[in-house]
Structure formats: C-alpha cells, structure tokens
Amino acid sequence: MDVQKENSMIKQKQMLADHFIALSQVQETGKKVAYTFVPGNLAELITAFDMLPVYPEINSLQSGMRKKSHDFIREAEDAGYPEDVCSYVKCDIGMMLQGNIGPTDQQLPSPDILLLSYTGCFVFMKWFENLRRLYPNAEIAMLHIPYQADGRMEPSAIKYVKDQLRKEVIPKFEKVSGKKLDDTALGECMARSASAEDLLIKVFESAKHRPSPIDAYFGGVYYIGPIFTSFRGSQACVEYYEALWEEVQYRILHKLGPITPEGAVKEEKYRLVVEGPPNWTHFRDFWRLFYDHGAVFVGSTYTRVGGVYDYGFRHSAEDPLASMAEYCMGCYTNRNLPQRIELIEKFIRDCDADGLVINSIKSCNSFSAGQLAMMRDIEARLSIPVGFIETDLVDPRYYSYSNIKNRLDSFFQMLEQRKELAASVRATA
C-alpha cells in the first residue's frame, strides 16, 4: 500500500532535500559546516554564522529507516566497536568509514567545527572523541551543560553556560566562519524560533481533543523534524509549522484522527502516552502494531528530546545567550527522573490517556536508565496499565516482532478489560 503523505510532510521532505544538496555543494559555495548533536542544539547560532549543521544522530536514524544501518554497524564492529556501544554511534562511524555518503546518497562534507553541546549523555563525549580522530583538522568547541540534578536551573548554571558560549563557542565559530557574530541576525533567528515553537506546542496540545487529530509519537517524530534539526530559526521552519497547524485544525474541526502510513485512524480506541525513542529500522511495522489496535499516542517524551516547550520556554531575542543556556539545560535527557515522571504524568492527565507504553532502547542508557522506576511510580500514582517493550534505535538485530507483539497483545487485553469494567460500572450506576 502507498504511504499517505500530508502537505507538511511533503514540505519537510523538500526542506531536507535542499539541505543535503547544500551540504553536497560546500566546496563550490564555501559554506562552513558544524557537526553537532540534537538535544539542546544551537541551531540559531549556526544559522547566524551562515553555516550548515550536520546532526550525526539524524544521519543514523535516516540510515535506519532506509535499511542501511545494519551494514554500517557491521563496518564499525569490524573496526573494533563492541556490540554494546550505542547503535547511533556505530551506524554513524560505519557510514563515515564507508566514505560519508549521507542518507540521500550525496556526499557529506567533512566538519569545519565539531560542536559538542554536552546535554546529559556521556556517549556524546566519546562519539566526538572518535570523530576527532576521523577529522583531525576540525576545530573543536565544547559546551558543557550542567545536569538538572535537583530539578532546577540555578542562575549560576545559566551564567556558567553563557560564559562558555561567550568565551569558548562564539570565538571558535568566528574563527572558523571568518565572521563576527551578527547580533541582529541571531535575534531574528530567535524570534522565528519562538514563532515555530508556539505553533508546535499548539499541535501537541491538540491531542487533548477526542479523537486526537495527531499521533504524538509516530506522527510526532515528523513534527519535531524541522525544529530539532537544521531549520529552527529559519522562515521555512515557521512556514512548515503554519502548514502543519492548518492541517491539524482541519482535523479537529472535522473530528478526524491522525493520518498514518496505513491510512487515517478510523476509530480511536485507546489513547496512549509513550516513553522512549521509537525503533527506526521497522518504523512502519512498529507503528502498525499500535494502529491495528486502534491505539493513538497522545503524548510522548521522545518528541521533547531536543527541547521542552510544555512549561512555557521559548527562544528569546532579549538575552539570546541566556535563552540558549535555558534551552540546552531544559532538554529531556538533561532532566532528572522526577522531572521526567512529572512530564509523563502531565501528558497522561492532560490528554486523559488510558495507558503508558515504555519502549526501552537497548543502545540508549540516557533514556533507558530508570525506566523501571518510572514505570512503578506511574502505576502507583495513576493506577493505569503500563506496557514494557524492548527494541533498539537502528540495530535491526534487536527488533523481535513476535516478542513485541506478544507483550503488546497482553497490554491491550489489560486495557480492554479495564474499558469493559468501566462500562459495566457506568451501566449499573
């Protein structure tokens, strides 16, 4: 069956295609390239320097979706990377060892600067040490982001990050780009980011409707594409979210469910929240396991991996460096466990969800550590069923269809029994 695509998806596809073309042409255009990570990224700063970002995680997930990751992971393992290393890393390194041909089959340029924005995952550090070995001529900038151990952003921590931006990161970007930072350009990027963020949060909050007009997980990973990667701060990004919000409003008005690759959801049977990233190598099959049960995701933590806007944070031109510092510190993996649980609880309560699914990713300790404690806490607080499944990001060896299906079948049975019980209580009341 053909995959159904909405206008916003087509628009996003074009944006990505243009971006990879621009990356393949840097030798002619002279544009400089920054490799950096998604969580708490500095997209506005990179754009203000008129440079192009490359996100290794995005290349890995794209390779996973295009069924290329297995080969890249093998290449990295043959080069000595052990089996338990994060599969994003191995997929990315394997791709580079095979010539750094990106997901669109175009040559990716080498980095002029490696910008390590360190937000809570130690693997980031090791990943960049390896990239440093592959690209010894690249400039290195390290931005250390303090973990929210006590669930707060201390003013001293914001100052600490601002100081690093001013003294370490910006001077290195000025050196690589050969330009002084243009404060006006940066401020304009911040304002456009805030507009896009307002629209994205409206899209996510639309899941409070019944039926939900969006799938906040499988659809959500497309919704976060532009804002968490190369496009935040651009006019194209704002226009993408305007188009998306228009589609969502149409579905709210006509009481329509989300569009999936299998078609529109006809009957929303279960409203779920999910913790953890999706599996990319079997993305469509994985989505279908939920679609077949009439399950729609109304909230997901993974769609906050780049940054959390649910409590009001927006990029601001008023004090751009403080704004960047707060953004980096606020991203999901830089939050402590009680904060993460609080966010899950908020999604469940706000959207009146029937259950929680935890997708524990073999590769990713940043997400997986503490998930069993989170599960027990949510069960105790809200008395709702929790389904626990295990997959991986881009290593297809850790996707077992029958195991996942068995666990989900039991989970959906539990949900069904609760629905029947609630219906019989209502009938006798």
Ligand code: SF4
């Ligand atoms: S362990 Fe998780 S957060 Fe860290 S690099 Fe791998 S996928 Fe990203």
